[in-house]
Amino acid sequence: MKGFFSKEKWKYAFYTVSHPMDAYYEIRHRERGCVPIAILLVILFSLSFSINRIAANFIVNDIDPLDVNATTELIAVLLLYLLFCVGNWSITCLMGGEGRLKDIVIAVGYAMTPMILCFNLGTVFSQFVTEDEGAFYGIVVALGIAYSLLMMLMGIMQVHNYTLGKTLITLFLTFVAMFIIIFVALLLFDLLNQVYNFFYSIYQELIFRV
Amino acid sequence: MKRTKKIIGAVGFAIAFLFSSLIPSEVVRAEELPYDTYNYNYRENVVITPAAYVPAGSVTGQDVGTSGFNEPQDFCKAADGKIYIADTKNNRIVVLNRDMTETVRVIDSFCRNGEEDGFKMPQGVCISENNQLYVADTENKRIVVLTPEGEFVKQIDNPQSEILEDGFEFVPLKVTVDYADRVYCIAKNAFEGILVFEENGSFTGYYGTIEVKISLWEKFWKRLASKEERSKQQLYIPTEFTGIDIDSDGFVYASNIDSDGLQGVRRLNPRGEDVIQKGENKNLGGDLQFGVYGTYGGASEFVDVVYRGKGMYSLLDRKRGRIFTYDKEGNLLYIFGGLGSQKGTFTTPIAIETIGDQIIVLDANQGAILKFNATQYGSLINEAVGLRYDGDEEQAIEKWQEVLRLDENNELANTGIGKAYLTAGDNKTAMHYLKLGMNRKYYSIAFRRYRNEILSKNMSTIMTLLIVLIVAAGAYRKFFRDKVREKLGKKPIQPSKKGGLT
16 A cells, blocks of 8 residues: 555656646556545545535635535545546547556546645635635636646546547547446436335235235 | 532522513514514525514404405505505495594595596505595596595596507506606506606606516527417516505605516606616515415515615515515515415405504405514614614614624624624624625625735734745755755756656
8 A cells, every 4th residue: 555655656646737748648658647546636626625615705605505515525526537437438448549447547536636726725715805806716716627627638638649639529428428327327226126126026925925 | 608509599590580581572482473584594595583573453344333345455544644445346445544443434436527426446546745645446447536535636537648559448556646746557458667647637658667578598489480370479568567656755666576586676766767776686576485386386476565764665475475675775674474364364465555663464355454563673673774774874783783682693784783893993893794794795895904904014024024935945045955955865956957757
């Protein structure tokens, strides 16, 4: 476990922020990335997101703190993360992508760093703004999101060794794949439920008659 | 020693308890009322508040020594306190005395040009400042002007103008009069607005038209539809006004039914433009949360409005039988009332008036006037809003503080107190109250002042620290960095070399 969280690995997560193209290339080809750190970053992102929604000053924050449930949000973010990675992996497998599932997980996870930083920065910053300065808070958060999305795009592009156009196409197909996965999962769940009900009713019949 | 203390404590407590039960409490318990009093907070959630108004009995026709009212549609209060009721299906106007204990007069006929004349389904009634009685004599298609004693003065009928459609039938429903004796009349099928008549009875034009809002989506479908389909679709016609009142400056308050629940009341200036102020949520449509289905679902439907002075006005909702009170800035003050068959609830509320702090509501189906008295909570809010309207913020604060004692989540009270502290220059306390009042604008002002205060107070310290930091950083860069790194066994950084941490 110590190897996973070594200082070099952590430093490399930040190096990815400043040099995304180079870093993602090396993640794919020189094993510089680390899956646990990527997952940890996603968890951190989810927490920062919830904290931002709860604690950002009411001047810039329209969300009722009572409506925020950090646990639900964490589960939702992790599920979405899993879904996206699996969806992207299944599409890129078919479309000549070089990345392994591990690389996709790292690419997306490492791309969370700007959002983590900017959401927390925004939460702190929001305590010191007035209503007409609220735009600056908006810029801080928006920059974080934009940079994260850009990093995600670069990451997917680099680990699969795609051109930009092909990346965008695969991303679109990824969302299609995600919907299919959700659909199939729901179908499966429903069918399993019916099977369970079937056996349960047999069991009940037996209980009543025996 | 310890034991005696305990005994003294217990006795003291018992005495205090005894006395507290002897002092009559003015706060009305919610479970004794047939309805909840509530308000919407900043997040548009329902917040139950102490009762602002409590039922104080009702008055039927029999109670005042006359036959029962039959579907009365309107009533009004004269300057001398008398109540005039348009007893529609009995074709008469009933005048009650100040306390609504007995009938002063019943006007069911009058002498016009030497002939006996009467009303037919009068639906609206109003007393002018010159103390003349205006009756919207609906089925006779005219407005009759009488003296308060019932002597005929004049009548207004059959308006002539080129802006009226051919074959327009003048069916007056509600009527009000301003200080210059101009007559404002809501008429059936007059979708263009309120009809205005000069003192001499000549029709001057429409006033305060409600614009029709057609969404892009509806326009799109209209374009797709064929002519035949279009003719079968419903017409986009503006909603009609339902109730009308006028303030002393001649501004007309008119309620209307807005199915979107956005704006159910307008304040019209003499040119007929809507000059009403809306609150932070830009909503003047009554309930912010409601179900969608069933007879109890849908936006509030305002049937009447009453101007209560000091910029306050109350609206009567027939959908759920509630009374909404707004202040001049469009903030909701309190909401109360309900439909039902219990005492103090309505079946078909149709008109609303005020007598001082009291609110009276006319119920058509019950044929009764229901009275509501202000509680301590309600009158405190009324007083505070009035004081603020007059610009007497300092006294308003005392009232708001008392409101807070009864309802500590009252956002208006918190905002009011916050604003006063802001004016007094106590920015930190102002911030505290304005945050509780969820008022972004004034909190921002308070916060900016507080921030400037802190910064200017500590300017020397901050600047000194900053300069020291810059010098220290420079010195570290210049003299120590390489040495420190050497000690740690690392290579000195060459500033010229670019590249990553490979």
